[in-house]
Amino acid sequence: MKPVTTITGTMMPLDRGDVDTDQIIPQQFLKRIERDGYGEFLFYNWAHTDNGTPSSDFVINDPARRGARVLVTGPNFGCGSSREHAPWAIQQWGFEAVITASAADIFRNNSSYVGLLVVELPQDAVTRLIDTASDPTAEVSIDLESQTVTADGLEEHFEFNPTAKERLLTGLDGIGVTMGHDDLIASHEEARPAWLPTTVDVSS
Amino acid sequence: MTAPRTLFQKVWDNHIVIDADPTLLYVDLHLVHEVTSPQAFAGLNQSGRTVRRPDLTVATVDHGIPTTGRSLGIRDPLSKRQIDALVQNCKDHSITMFGLDDPRQGIVHVVGPEQGLTQPGLLVVCGDSHTSTHGAFGALAFGIGTTEVEHVLATQTIWQAKPQSMAVEVEGELPWGVAAKDLILGIIAQIGVSGGTRHVIEYRGRAIHDLSMEQRMTICNMSIEGGARAGMIAPDETTIRYIEGRPFAPKGVQWDEAVSVWESLVTDPDAVFDKVAVLDASRLVPHVSWGVNPAQTVPVTGSVPSPDSYDDPLQRDAAVRALEYMALRPGTPILDIAVDHVFLGSCTNGRIEDLRAAAKVVEGRRVDSRVSAVVVPGSMQVKAQAESEGLHEVFEAAGFSWRDAGCSSCLAMNPDVIPAGERCASTSNRNYEGRQGRGARTHLVSPAMAAAAAVAGHFVDVREWEDS
Numbered sequence A: 001m002k003p004v005t006t007i008t009g010t011m012m013p014l015d016r017g018d019v020d021t022d023q024i025i026p027q028q029f030l031k032r033i034e035r036d037g038y039g040e041f042l043f044y045n046w047a048h049t050d051n052g053t054p055s056s057d058f059v060i061n062d063p064a065r066r067g068a069r070v071l072v073t074g075p076n077f078g079c080g081s082s083r084e085h086a087p088w089a090i091q092q093w094g095f096e097a098v099i100t101a102s103a104a105d106i107f108r109n110n111s112s113y114v115g116l117l118v119v120e121l122p123q124d125a126v127t128r129l130i131d132t133a134s135d136p137t138a139e140v141s142i143d144l145e146s147q148t149v150t151a152d153g154l155e156e157h158f159e160f161n162p163t164a165k166e167r168l169l170t171g172l173d174g175i176g177v178t179m180g181h182d183d184l185i186a187s188h189e190e191a192r193p194a195w196l197p198t199t200v201d202v203s204s
Numbered sequence B: 001m002t003a004p005r006t007l008f009q010k011v012w013d014n015h016i017v018i019d020a021d022p023t024l025l026y027v028d029l030h031l032v033h034e035v036t037s038p039q040a041f042a043g044l045n046q047s048g049r050t051v052r053r054p055d056l057t058v059a060t061v062d063h064g065i066p067t068t069g070r071s072l073g074i075r076d077p078l079s080k081r082q083i084d085a086l087v088q089n090c091k092d093h094s095i096t097m098f099g100l101d102d103p104r105q106g107i108v109h110v111v112g113p114e115q116g117l118t119q120p121g122l123l124v125v126c127g128d129s130h131t132s133t134h135g136a137f138g139a140l141a142f143g144i145g146t147t148e149v150e151h152v153l154a155t156q157t158i159w160q161a162k163p164q165s166m167a168v169e170v171e172g173e174l175p176w177g178v179a180a181k182d183l184i185l186g187i188i189a190q191i192g193v194s195g196g197t198r199h200v201i202e203y204r205g206r207a208i209h210d211l212s213m214e215q216r217m218t219i220c221n222m223s224i225e226g227g228a229r230a231g232m233i234a235p236d237e238t239t240i241r242y243i244e245g246r247p248f249a250p251k252g253v254q255w256d257e258a259v260s261v262w263e264s265l266v267t268d269p270d271a272v273f274d275k276v277a278v279l280d281a282s283r284l285v286p287h288v289s290w291g292v293n294p295a296q297t298v299p300v301t302g303s304v305p306s307p308d309s310y311d312d313p314l315q316r317d318a319a320v321r322a323l324e325y326m327a328l329r330p331g332t333p334i335l336d337i338a339v340d341h342v343f344l345g346s347c348t349n350g351r352i353e354d355l356r357a358a359a360k361v362v363e364g365r366r367v368d369s370r371v372s373a374v375v376v377p378g379s380m381q382v383k384a385q386a387e388s389e390g391l392h393e394v395f396e397a398a399g400f401s402w403r404d405a406g407c408s409s410c411l412a413m414n415p416d417v418i419p420a421g422e423r424c425a426s427t428s429n430r431n432y433e434g435r436q437g438r439g440a441r442t443h444l445v446s447p448a449m450a451a452a453a454a455v456a457g458h459f460v461d462v463r464e465w466e467d468s
Helices: A085-093 A105-114 A123-132 A162-170 A174-179 A182-190 B007-013 B038-046 B077-092 B108-114 B129-137 B146-155 B180-191 B213-226 B237-243 B252-262 B313-326 B352-362 B380-388 B391-398 B447-456 B462-467
Strands: A006-014 A070-073 A097-100 A117-120 A139-143 A148-151 A154-157 B016-018 B023-026 B029-032 B057-060 B096-098 B123-126 B140-143 B157-160 B164-171 B199-204 B230-232 B275-280 B287-289 B297-299 B341-345 B372-376 B423-426 B441-444
Touching: A006 A123, A070 A123, A070 A139, A085 A105, A097 A123, A097 A139, A105 A117, A105 A162, A105 B146, A123 A148, A123 A154, A174 B146, A174 B157, A182 B016, A182 B023, B007 B140, B007 B199, B007 B230, B029 B108, B029 B146, B038 B077, B038 B146, B057 B108, B077 B096, B108 B123, B108 B129, B108 B213, B108 B380, B123 B129, B129 B140, B129 B213, B129 B230, B140 B230, B146 B157, B164 B180, B180 B213, B180 B275, B180 B287, B180 B297, B199 B213, B213 B230, B213 B237, B213 B352, B237 B252, B341 B352, B341 B447, B352 B380, B352 B391, B352 B447, B372 B391, B380 B391, B423 B447, B447 B462
Parallel strands: A006 A070, A070 A097, A097 A117, B029 B057, B029 B123, B057 B096, B123 B140, B164 B199, B164 B275, B199 B230, B341 B372, B341 B423, B423 B441
Antiparallel strands: A006 A139, A139 A148, A148 A154, B016 B023, B023 B157, B287 B297, B287 B441
């Protein structure tokens, strides 16, 4: 994972709430066994007409916004399924961060593991950012170290889980870190009662 | 004296490996399926790591598999590649797999409980948000992403920020003809699709206690639709009776030890929840969703709401978009909405009791000639049980198509796609735009309500039929 420190760029305003992961990356694109190749399918059903041509009225197809780096959107973003394909698709389209009034739990977790910065701000700050973003050249800046979002006339502090912050700042491999605690895992393992189930096939 | 604890707190405490924020928790059972695991295994292989506890890991195929003509093989080359990858990964890492030709194959959240693998007090994870289903046994069970799947495969642990606790107290008795599905839809309509975010819900109260295990699974399954990290119900006699004798359940002396531990898994009388919602089950009626999220739901006796009925501008805009997608006008009585498809199945409502409830409504009746109706049992074991009871004959005589087990039209990753512009009464869990196929219009209902809609060709209040 690439470390994340400061992100500065233009915005893509998506002014709606409860955007679920089925909209972010529809099910028909979940059949790949690779981690890449999802960017072009981001918001596919909203971004395309019934015959597969780009919908000109959907914001992501606005040529003036092709270089956007920060998706700005309403509350409960990423609700629904656990598909990590959702943050993959957002990143692979070109976004480095999502600013939302609130993120769904699994989406927030998944994003923190793949280096997509998800920032939660109060709805009124999100509304102001979306107003600012009516100018496609308006920039926003997110500093993870100081947990601050800055844009024209706006400076907001945001909360962030300290461990997820550390992981994003360093880009460390989480599995390697956990494996360093092998002694603690092993001693927990030894104390587990013998009646707990195993999946060793009882029929064979 | 230790402070009083909730059920969630007790199960959490039992799994702490490193007590920090976030906490490192030990995973007792890792369920794996074909869609969210290939990249995790690939990562593991690339790093030269192994699966720490294949004996606590089990896999099945469910999301992308066909429900007809399996002997002909998988036609979709991408789905085939995904399934082949899982078969190979399980073989390479010695993981038990209930594959396509195994009589135990089925939806991962139906298979775990059915095999007796899901037990009270366990920490269960799976790369699927409906893992919350297993909380019906008093397990702490939640969905994880693919990076976390790889982490669990390698370390058998997971880092979690500790959620808060939420009680959903359901008082009173569920009226006759009102299903567990109606109860959970009613709960979500009340708390909203993000009412449970950052919380683990414990469902409590008389109405919950009275539910069967399968009904409890329907409730906990849809906890994620209320945004919750997990849903739990304290184990009791009903739970213990359900587990006893299942293939992977403890036996002999170990059974007695297990039961004595399970009996302690209750919220202490003075424990405090961070948040509480209260609902009166006795006032519930069958529900039908009209919109594109599971909180956009009304009683079958009601009508499609007007966007003006929402105070919150975001909710109002969402209602406008939902009505457009669903091609519905405000004020339309729910009973006047005609359906083109009926889907009976999914990890929410694909168990034997669900099929029995639907068959009871269907018996001696015919599916309306304009409706295409299918039954997809949640597992091949459910299918076999239903066939031993003759339910398949009831469904087929009425004009339903009787299928093999899988997720099917719940998320339409297999060939069971609902065509654009067509309307489906579905016993599944999500009515999102495009969920059952691009442009498909989903109405979430209980199995009995879905069966009645298949026969009538439009929604009906199934209580009137069951009375007669």
